[in-house]
Amino acid sequence: MGPRSARGGLRPVVAPPPTVGVDLGGTKIYAVALADGEVVATAKRSTPRTGGPSAVLERVAEAVERLGLDGPPHRIGIGGPGPSRAGRTTLGPAPNLAGWDDAVDLAPPLRERFGEDLVVVVDNDVNAAARAEAALGAGAGAPDLLTVFVGTGVGGGLVLDGRVRTGAHGMAGEIGHLLVVPDGEPCGCGGRGHVEAYAGRAGMERIARRRHDAGEPTALVDLAGEGRMRSSIWAEALASGDAMAAELVESAASHVGTALAQVALVVDVGLVAVGGGLAERLGASFLGAVEQRVHDLLPWDSDLHVVPTRLGDPAGAIGAALLAAEQP
Amino acid sequence: MGPRSARGGLRPVVAPPPTVGVDLGGTKIYAVALADGEVVATAKRSTPRTGGPSAVLERVAEAVERLGLDGPPHRIGIGGPGPSRAGRTTLGPAPNLAGWDDAVDLAPPLRERFGEDLVVVVDNDVNAAARAEAALGAGAGAPDLLTVFVGTGVGGGLVLDGRVRTGAHGMAGEIGHLLVVPDGEPCGCGGRGHVEAYAGRAGMERIARRRHDAGEPTALVDLAGEGRMRSSIWAEALASGDAMAAELVESAASHVGTALAQVALVVDVGLVAVGGGLAERLGASFLGAVEQRVHDLLPWDSDLHVVPTRLGDPAGAIGAALLAAEQP
Structure with missing residues (x-):
């Protein structure tokens, strides 16, 4: 991660901010903050059953905020119950998420909330969990x-x-x-x-x-x-x-x-x-x-x-964060 | 392929010599010379049924010589009917080759014949053919x-x-x-x-x-x-x-x-x-x-x-040559 030039100005040399991973499930939203391969914060919220993608994304943002990071995240990876195309920013259609009938681009609403330089990446939830188990868990x-x-x-x-x-x-x-x-x-x-x-x-x-x-x-x-x-x-x-x-x-x-x-x-x-x-x-x-x-x-x-498996419930969120950390 | 320092001296800048691939089968030995992804020469010999590995290797050397290259080969890949460990120089045990009951290192006899700098690499015959079909054939x-x-x-x-x-x-x-x-x-x-x-x-x-x-x-x-x-x-x-x-x-x-x-x-x-x-x-x-x-x-x-498949019988020999060309 390089310095965020769009913000400009002199910044002290510090450790890169944690990467955020979110596992977006049919019943709950699980968020983690990952720094140097360690989970440094977790947060959970229930998945809304009404209101469609915008309600779900509002709840995702709340979960991210509950991580209590110093300032907005720079990178968010989202693992969701849809077809897998690692590297996209769209999720869906997702039959397990109420009202999520089409592909939805998660980047615009999340960038509006957290900053226009936010790196957003979406993955299939099972593949995200598999990535995490391979890198930091059973594998x-x-x-x-x-x-x-x-x-x-x-x-x-x-x-x-x-x-x-x-x-x-x-x-x-x-x-x-x-x-x-x-x-x-x-x-x-x-x-x-x-x-x-x-x-x-x-x-x-x-x-x-x-x-x-x-x-x-x-x-x-x-x-x-x-x-x-x-x-x-x-x-x-x-x-x-x-x-x-x-x-x-x-x-x-x-x-x-x-x-x-x-x-x-x-x-x-x-x-x-x-x-x-x-x-x-x-x-x-x-x-x-x-x-x-x-x-x-x-x-x-x-x-x-x-x-x-070793990582349990947070595996999907951890894997989504790992994918976000790998993005250019 | 860099200059062969062991031979020393000044050499004219020319196209690299062809890479040789050999498919060592239970009934026949098929050799090809590959240059720039094209087969430039082929040769066939029958596989001896007696005499064990040394007789088979003598016949392999004859097949290579029948390719009619300008000078000895610099790189030989061998695809054979044994377990696959791409990058090895040993082949066997190979139940389909008479008297080939153990792992035999092919590098020493081939280097003795063709020069001590010869690059030798062995692969499983089916994987060699698959490599060739993927790179130059159906795939x-x-x-x-x-x-x-x-x-x-x-x-x-x-x-x-x-x-x-x-x-x-x-x-x-x-x-x-x-x-x-x-x-x-x-x-x-x-x-x-x-x-x-x-x-x-x-x-x-x-x-x-x-x-x-x-x-x-x-x-x-x-x-x-x-x-x-x-x-x-x-x-x-x-x-x-x-x-x-x-x-x-x-x-x-x-x-x-x-x-x-x-x-x-x-x-x-x-x-x-x-x-x-x-x-x-x-x-x-x-x-x-x-x-x-x-x-x-x-x-x-x-x-x-x-x-x-597109390459037919020479696939295994072509794939072995491709592997040899990739070696450092």
């Missing part, structure tokens, strides 16, 4: 890292030789849609037999409710009550010895392992970090089952390691 | 290319952002072992249900003979006689309307397409070149079926193109 020191998030769905981001791979359509790392069972369970994307249909919470719940409706006993449905089958409910059912929960969790780990073996055959990464609700809740037993499946499937003596 | 001008060879087996090499991806174990691009049918047909690697088991000629022949032995009619077995079911035999059976041949070829194309869709989900390449016996023999109908399957499977509107 620190390794050349490559695949980061997989097992949540409602299954998403992934791929870092090769230290750079996020986006690919021809910004779809690289979309391992949730790898085919693991030909003509298998329906997937949210309209396809069938994808790993997300077996290892994402939405798919697992769909299978459990269907089997329960067909008369198979399970505590999962009662435990969920009127709500969704959250990770805690799966953990509770497992702890109580529920057979269907055990079978579906084992199946989820096995299918994630199958998907990771395919990734290993395509790009031969040596390290995979797995995070997200179910993986974090079940911990080593889940990751161990995933890793075992990878080793069973690969046609060479594999030392691929499956480890937990 | 010229594109950032990424997956090259797939459908022959006795199914091999592949992956070029991302202009560089061959090798990965943690030199196994990147090994798409022949992608899983397409869980617990399916046995694969030569010991696994089951890999694309190679359905689309490699060895696997296709195994299936055809088993079904024939079980009483199902097919012209394939008679056409093959005492020999293997070569690509020409599959083409002949197809032309005669043989139902089993049609079904197995369609299945092969479909499974290759499934594998390519998985590659697209992992790294999102926009272009795939397919070569090798069956693909070359059947041409557009085979590649069209592959491409259709990819588009059917991908959860986004895909414009991934499946095209034929």
Whole structure:
């Protein structure tokens, strides 16, 4: 970062100001300030459900202000739930953000708020989190890292030789849609037999409710009550010895392992970090089952390691800040 | 390439000498001389079946000499049937080369023959061919290319952002072992249900003979006689309307397409070149079926193109020469 010539005048030689990263999610906005690879401030706000992009951006600005920096930020990176084209300043369409139906350029409103020299850059949220895990989390020191998030769905981001791979359509790392069972369970994307249909919470719940409706006993449905089958409910059912929960969790780990073996055959990464609700809740037993499946499937003596993600919730915001810091 | 200081003295300023590339195969040795991205000479020799590495290396040297260069080469790249570690000077173990049971350093014997300043570099043959197709063949001008060879087996090499991806174990691009049918047909690697088991000629022949032995009619077995079911035999059976041949070829194309869709989900390449016996023999109908399957499977509107390889037999030698030219 050079001196900001537009402001002119003599300025004392000081450390560069922190770079700001924002993870713009469907329910919350998470902001961090990053200096020398360390998070020096964090702030959280809820994502407004009405008012569209302008209301959301106002809340983003509030989160940035709550970081309490000395003066306005010079660089902001935003990770959001849209298609990935690292280096843009536009986000959307974003179905997970209320009223965000088109691509919106985030640079003009943020520059109006924080200064016309503000560097703004937008990234896909999963790729932002993968960048952060590779640089400062589970992959620190390794050349490559695949980061997989097992949540409602299954998403992934791929870092090769230290750079996020986006690919021809910004779809690289979309391992949730790898085919693991030909003509298998329906997937949210309209396809069938994808790993997300077996290892994402939405798919697992769909299978459990269907089997329960067909008369198979399970505590999962009662435990969920009127709500969704959250990770805690799966953990509770497992702890109580529920057979269907055990079978579906084992199946989820096995299918994630199958998907990771395919990734290993395509790009031969040596390290995979797995995070997200179910993986974090079940911990080593889940990751161990995933890793075992990878080793069973690969046609060479594999030392691929499956480890937990390390940065937790702030990963997306940290990765967005790292991208902003890299901008020219 | 700088002046070769070890030889000393004043030398006229001339164009750099051609770089030599050698494809060291189980049956033949193919040498090319490459200057400014053009093949300026080629030579072929058969691979000796006795005498081990020293006999093979003697034949490699003969092939290089038959290129008829003005003086000894300065740089030689060798593509061979062994594990890939681009930048090494060792090749092996190589089960396809008679008596080549260990890693052999090719630099000392080649330097003894051609001069102690000779730059020697070894690469995996499939990756060498993929490098050549990406730089000078089907992928010229594109950032990424997956090259797939459908022959006795199914091999592949992956070029991302202009560089061959090798990965943690030199196994990147090994798409022949992608899983397409869980617990399916046995694969030569010991696994089951890999694309190679359905689309490699060895696997296709195994299936055809088993079904024939079980009483199902097919012209394939008679056409093959005492020999293997070569690509020409599959083409002949197809032309005669043989139902089993049609079904197995369609299945092969479909499974290759499934594998390519998985590659697209992992790294999102926009272009795939397919070569090798069956693909070359059947041409557009085979590649069209592959491409259709990819588009059917991908959860986004895909414009991934499946095209034929362009360089043919010399690809491996050209790619080895390109690698040699890049060495410091």
